Amino acid sequence: MRRVVEEIDTPLFTFDPHHVLRLMNAAGERLLQQPAARLLGKTAVELELNACFDARNETLVSLSYSAPMRAGWCARDRSGRTACPITLIVLSDVSRALREEERSAWQRLIRVLGHELNNSLAPIISISGSCHRVCRCLSCPTRRTPTFSVA
Secondary structure, three states: OOHHHHOOOOOEEOOOOOHHHHHHEEHHHHHOOOOHHOOOOOOOOOOHHHHHHHOOOEEEEOOOOOOOOOEOOOOOOOEOOOOOOOOEEEEOOOHHHHHHHHHHHHHHHHHOOOOOHHHHHHHHHHHHHHHHHHHHHHOOOOOOOOOOOOO
């Protein structure tokens, strides 16, 4: 089991029923930026992983500490088939995907705003062009001044 856990490249943690860390892999050490020897026996609250227990399974969690992974997809499984039930937590980094989605949303917003500005400016440009032509006509001495009649 330990060999399989070590080969997985995503942070993996197992907790006992009291939310005490019992096993983690090297990716988990990198995420928490400490060796497993220091972390085993600590609670999810102490490790700032309690968000994984509070959130629904297979959902996005925000990690509160300054780790390389700011947001993660948390998959949780509670196994009661053994004498000591465990909770397995697997985190997958979704920060890059979120940044790309955010950038895409900003691009769509800017495109919509650009269209809205163009739609608003078109009548203003047309009216200013008409005003400019009327002013040119009024200021030209050789041209006849337009007369406006009231009906």
